[in-house]
Amino acid sequence: MTDPDEELRVSKIRSGTVIDHIAAGQALNVLAILDIDGSGGEEVSVGMNVPSDRLGRKDVLKVEGRELSQAEVDVLSLIAPAATINIVREFDVVEKARVERPTVVRGILSCPNANCISTAGEPVESRFEVLEEAVRCGYCDELIREDLADHIAAD
Amino acid sequence: MRHDHLISARQLSRADVEAVLDRAAEFDAGERVDRTGDLLGLCFFEPSTRTKMSFDTAMKRLGGDTVDMGPVDSSSVKKGESLADTVRVVEGYADAIVLRHPSEGAATLASEFVDVPVINAGDGAGQHPTQTLLDLYTIRENAGLDDITVGIMGDLKYGRTVHSLAEALTEFDAGQHFISPESLRLPRNVRYDLHESGADVREHTGLETVLPELDVLYVTRIQRERFADENEYRQVAGEYRIDAGTLEAARDDLTVMHPLPRVDEIAADVDETDHAHYFDQAHNGVPVRMALLDRMLDRGDRR
Ligand SMILES: Nc1ncnc2c1ncn2[C@@H]1O[C@H](COP(=O)(O)OP(=O)(O)O)[C@@H](O)[C@H]1O
Numbered sequence: 001m002t003d004p005d006e007e008l009r010v011s012k013i014r015s016g017t018v019i020d021h022i023a024a025g026q027a028l029n030v031l032a033i034l035d036i037d038g039s040g041g042e043e044v045s046v047g048m049n050v051p052s053d054r055l056g057r058k059d060v061l062k063v064e065g066r067e068l069s070q071a072e073v074d075v076l077s078l079i080a081p082a083a084t085i086n087i088v089r090e091f092d093v094v095e096k097a098r099v100e101r102p103t104v105v106r107g108i109l110s111c112p113n114a115n116c117i118s119t120a121g122e123p124v125e126s127r128f129e130v131l132e133e134a135v136r137c138g139y140c141d142e143l144i145r146e147d148l149a150d151h152i153a154a155d
Numbered sequence: 156m157r158h159d160h161l162i163s164a165r166q167l168s169r170a171d172v173e174a175v176l177d178r179a180a181e182f183d184a185g186e187r188v189d190r191t192g193d194l195l196g197l198c199f200f201e202p203s204t205r206t207k208m209s210f211d212t213a214m215k216r217l218g219g220d221t222v223d224m225g226p227v228d229s230s231s232v233k234k235g236e237s238l239a240d241t242v243r244v245v246e247g248y249a250d251a252i253v254l255r256h257p258s259e260g261a262a263t264l265a266s267e268f269v270d271v272p273v274i275n276a277g278d279g280a281g282q283h284p285t286q287t288l289l290d291l292y293t294i295r296e297n298a299g300l301d302d303i304t305v306g307i308m309g310d311l312k313y314g315r316t317v318h319s320l321a322e323a324l325t326e327f328d329a330g331q332h333f334i335s336p337e338s339l340r341l342p343r344n345v346r347y348d349l350h351e352s353g354a355d356v357r358e359h360t361g362l363e364t365v366l367p368e369l370d371v372l373y374v375t376r377i378q379r380e381r382f383a384d385e386n387e388y389r390q391v392a393g394e395y396r397i398d399a400g401t402l403e404a405a406r407d408d409l410t411v412m413h414p415l416p417r418v419d420e421i422a423a424d425v426d427e428t429d430h431a432h433y434f435d436q437a438h439n440g441v442p443v444r445m446a447l448l449d450r451m452l453d454r455g456d457r458r
């Protein structure tokens with residue numbers, strides 16, 4: 001096991017969410033999913049490439065005062081399938097859940113097809129069907145196989 | 156059909172296709188129905204002659220009538236109205252909506268906002284499933300739909316009629332050959348669907364090797380806009396053109412089809428041969444769309 005004290009050295013939050021076991025290198029993409037870029041004033045700690053028994057190296061995110069929406073968890077599960085989501089209240093983890101691969105993800109991702117109706121200012125959220133090795137736009141059928149994180153919509 | 160809308164050829168089972176084609180044959184043979192009072196909304200956000208006229212004719216031959224949004228530049232769309240709003244307004248006027256739109260996914264989006272049946276009459280480089288039904292009708296009349304070998308040639312990347320036809324053919328016992336320049340091969344998502352349906356996708360850059368095996372050759376136009384420069388276009392497009400001489404290597408009963416309009420990809424001398432079926436194909440649009448509309452409006456009535 002990773003020494004818990006070693007990890008806690010980064011920071012401890014009173015209430016919020018710790019996203020653990022993020023595939024190494026994906027922390028910034030997870031922040032993009034959560035639409036956190038620091039400008040909102042949230043207190044965020046990022047651990048990158050920290051040792052992990054399960055993953056060798058992993059990233060960890062701790063976000064004060066913020067819980068995740070289902071849409072965020074869904075997209076998160078695609079880029080960090082091993083992630084664990086820990087809800088912290090009064091410094092203690094009160095809930096712990098592994099992410100599950102959803103059958104469909106809504107919002108957050110944006111279709112890479114510039115001619116897709118979902119990117120044309122219509123009153124709809126993006127929608128992607130989750131396939132084994134790709135996601136597929138529910139409007140234009142475009143497939144995204146690699147670099148899913150490149151398609152996280154910037155608000 | 157599993158849905159109230161016709162968006163993609165993927166949703167058509169063999170039984171759906173056969174039911175529509177059988178009914179189309181009845182209309183072709185003079186069957187009449189009376190749909191007085193039924194109104195079809197024509198929403199064409201892109202210029203179209205054949206498809207629009209063919210829907211208009213089909214609806215009127217069923218005894219119903221059509222209402223037309225008119226050209227885009229004189230409508231509220233020009234003022235920036237969303238597609239979602241436009242179709243919600245038209246829904247109040249019409250019992251079903253036919254939609255042609257330049258963006259992929261437009262028909263899916265429209266179907267999410269209205270309760271009347273939506274028929275996709277072409278969404279960008281996406282799908283054109285009613286064209287597929289008339290293509291299948293034409294194939295069935297000439298070559299049958301069992302144990303056939305079909306070659307599809309030209310712009311396979313942007314050709315929505317190609318995407319719909321290829322996906323629909325996976326429901327039948329049809330071998331498919333795809334012939335195009337490398338830069339215009341089938342898009343990844345269509346290849347994915349064909350693989351998922353267990354189709355054996357064979358892609359070629361030239362017609363010669365496969366031509367003798369074909370029962371059907373479906374030719375599409377390669378457009379100038381797809382190429383950076385005129386020279387490249389001329390050179391590439393020239394390789395995917397057929398004339399009566401080309402077809403000497405084909406079987407005598409080869410059926411040549413084209414969704415039209417053609418420019419020069421099928422030389423005029425082919426028109427005189429027994430291979431030419433593209434004008435019959437265009438005429439088949441009316442009975443096939445009659446059959447489809449009759450069926451979809453019935454569903455609407457039950458609501
Ligand atoms: N955006 C497009 N990209 C590629 N081919 C197109 C496009 N629009 C039309 N075509 C081609 O034009 C032909 C007829 O198109 P269609 O959509 O049926 O128009 P219409 O119904 O007005 O005749 C087909 O060969 C089709 O592939």
Ligand SMILES: [Zn+2]
Nearest residue numbers: 111116137140
């Ligand atoms: Zn899309």
